[in-house]
Amino acid sequence: MASASSMLISYTPPSRSPNPRHFPVGRRRLAVSCASTSDPAPTNHSPPATATATIHNIRDEARRHRQAHAFSAKYVPFGCDFTASESYSLDEIVYRSRSGGLLDVQHDMDALKKFDGAYWKNLFDSRVGKTTWPYGSGVWSKKEWVLPEIDSDHIVSAFEGNSNLFWAERFGKHFLGMDDLWVKHCGISHTGSFKDLGMTVLVSQVNRLCKMDRPVVGVGCASTGDTSAALSAYCAAAGIPSIVFLPADKISMAQLVQPIANGAFVLSIDTDFDGCMKLIREVTAELPIYLANSLNSLRLEGQKTAAIEILQQFDWEVPDWVIVPGGNLGNIYAFYKGFKMCHELGLVDRIPRLVCAQAANANPLYLYYKAGWKDFKAVKANNTFASAIQIGDPVSIDRAVYALQKSDGIVEEATEEELMDAMAQADSTGMFICPHTGVALTALIKLRNSGVIAPTDRTVVVSTAHGLKFTQSKIEYHSKAIPDMACQYANPPMQVKADFGSVMDVLQDYLKKY
Ligand SMILES: Cc1ncc(COP(=O)(O)O)c(C=O)c1O
Numbered sequence: 001m002a003s004a005s006s007m008l009i010s011y012t013p014p015s016r017s018p019n020p021r022h023f024p025v026g027r028r029r030l031a032v033s034c035a036s037t038s039d040p041a042p043t044n045h046s047p048p049a050t051a052t053a054t055i056h057n058i059r060d061e062a063r064r065h066r067q068a069h070a071f072s073a074k075y076v077p078f079g080c081d082f083t084a085s086e087s088y089s090l091d092e093i094v095y096r097s098r099s100g101g102l103l104d105v106q107h108d109m110d111a112l113k114k115f116d117g118a119y120w121k122n123l124f125d126s127r128v129g130k131t132t133w134p135y136g137s138g139v140w141s142k143k144e145w146v147l148p149e150i151d152s153d154h155i156v157s158a159f160e161g162n163s164n165l166f167w168a169e170r171f172g173k174h175f176l177g178m179d180d181l182w183v184k185h186c187g188i189s190h191t192g193s194f195k196d197l198g199m200t201v202l203v204s205q206v207n208r209l210c211k212m213d214r215p216v217v218g219v220g221c222a223s224t225g226d227t228s229a230a231l232s233a234y235c236a237a238a239g240i241p242s243i244v245f246l247p248a249d250k251i252s253m254a255q256l257v258q259p260i261a262n263g264a265f266v267l268s269i270d271t272d273f274d275g276c277m278k279l280i281r282e283v284t285a286e287l288p289i290y291l292a293n294s295l296n297s298l299r300l301e302g303q304k305t306a307a308i309e310i311l312q313q314f315d316w317e318v319p320d321w322v323i324v325p326g327g328n329l330g331n332i333y334a335f336y337k338g339f340k341m342c343h344e345l346g347l348v349d350r351i352p353r354l355v356c357a358q359a360a361n362a363n364p365l366y367l368y369y370k371a372g373w374k375d376f377k378a379v380k381a382n383n384t385f386a387s388a389i390q391i392g393d394p395v396s397i398d399r400a401v402y403a404l405q406k407s408d409g410i411v412e413e414a415t416e417e418e419l420m421d422a423m424a425q426a427d428s429t430g431m432f433i434c435p436h437t438g439v440a441l442t443a444l445i446k447l448r449n450s451g452v453i454a455p456t457d458r459t460v461v462v463s464t465a466h467g468l469k470f471t472q473s474k475i476e477y478h479s480k481a482i483p484d485m486a487c488q489y490a491n492p493p494m495q496v497k498a499d500f501g502s503v504m505d506v507l508q509d510y511l512k513k514y
């Protein structure tokens with residue numbers, strides 16, 4: 001794993017004062033909103049200064065086609081039934097229920113059910129591949145199921161989603177004897193991870209709150225890299241300040257440079273992710289900084305669209321298995337929720353079985369599952385090449401257990417050697433995946449070898465980040481530079497003298513294999 005310290009040492013955060021959004025030290029509550037700042041930076045909701053009323057762009061077109069509807073959503077305590085008395089408007093700034101539990105976004109299902117499954121399938125299908133604002137986004141093409149009440153003008157989007165559902169033909173056939181294996185490449189995305197799906201929703205809602213003069217002066221998160229990259233990019237696009245807490249020396253260089261480049265206020269903190277998470281929760285309880293981690297259930301509304309998209313890409317046929325790498329554990333629940341909504345609203349007749357895959361070095365969910373869901377214990381997460389899931393005390397543990405129980409799910413784990421080998425095997429078939437996807441592929445390999453997943457089962461592995469964010473781990477593997485690891489699929493370059501004879505010798509040797 002690359003050390004981030006050298007980069008941070010030479011990094012000086014941009015000067016931030018005097019600025020009305022600058023956070024004063026202390027416990028005073030601020031009542032300044034983003035909308036009331038004098039920041040001249042354009043937001044992505046205002047046309048450029050040169051624009052005229054006659055400009056034709058995709059947002060103008062969206063305004064002309066705005067439709068009235070009666071869909072709505074609200075926060076309710078997680079796991080409560082439809083009649084819960086405790087609920088909150090999505091325009092409130094609230095992350096926890098009165099009893100301290102998690103929240104969930106609950107849609108008015110009766111209103112959505114006024115339209116049948118065929119209606120929704122046609123509507124969603126009609127929006128794929130278009131530039132119509134905001135439906136060209138894979139997330140906002142499902143706007144009615146995500147944030148039905150937000151004004152399209154307030155949406156901050158990079159047209160995320162619509163990611164490749166890749167037929168992993170060679171990997172499936174060659175390594176597993178499977179011919180219906182698919183990889184959902186959620187990491188081939190704007191900032192290189194699935195976090196974009198949730199962040200477009202969260203930052204859009206913050207943008208709306210700012211326009212409503214709500215007391216939000218910035219958005220903050222703790223991160224193992226990907227959440228901070230997505231947060232800083234979407235905030236930068238909207239002209240909203242972002243603040244990110246990163247565990248020092250525990251994220252890849254490619255991830256670290258993303259929030260720096262996007263102008264976030266980056267704190268490199270001498271702790272692990274769980275320590276950063278604790279701090280951001282304390283800070284956001286005191287300062288008007290909106291919390292962007294998946295503790296905030298808004299994020300999951302965007303992330304769930306990847307599940308809907310998988311069904312859509314299979315022409316609304318349901319796969320048998322979906323395997324998701326898990327860390328803070330919001331995403332496994334988001335997948336469940338997406339599948340469940342499609343089932344409940346009549347688009348499909350069942351949901352897939354879910355598998356959550358963890359690194360053995362950071363496996364609190366796996367241990368809990370193996371203990372028959374008795375007596376959850378957070379763990380101290382050890383270093384793992386799957387650094388984005390190096391999390392010992394996941395905030396969404398209850399959501400994950402719920403999703404797995406309701407989907408007849410399974411939890412698996414991967415050692416460092418297993419995940420790195422799986423990543424190398426996948427790469428050798430033309431992919432370029434991240435170590436977290438290596439964790440998910442290891443789960444697949446284990447479940448296939450034990451016969452739980454049959455060779456003919458249609459299986460989707462969710463790839464969560466772009467491999468280019470994790471090149472250092474690949475370099476170490478292919479250099480066979482990892483202590484106590486055989487690196488059996490390493491493919492190091494061969495050093496050759498610059499003369500014809502030497503080059504011919506090595507080529508002839510190489511070609512003997514074929
Ligand atoms: C690349 C990557 N994969 C998987 C995960 C796990 O997602 P979750 O935290 O929602 O379980 C994360 C973040 O935690 C991630 O950044």
Ligand SMILES: N[C@@H](CCOP(=O)(O)O)C(=O)O
Nearest residue numbers: 223224225226227293294328
């Ligand atoms: N892998 C995540 C960890 C935080 O997860 P979140 O979904 O709760 O934001 C990251 O990239 O930071």
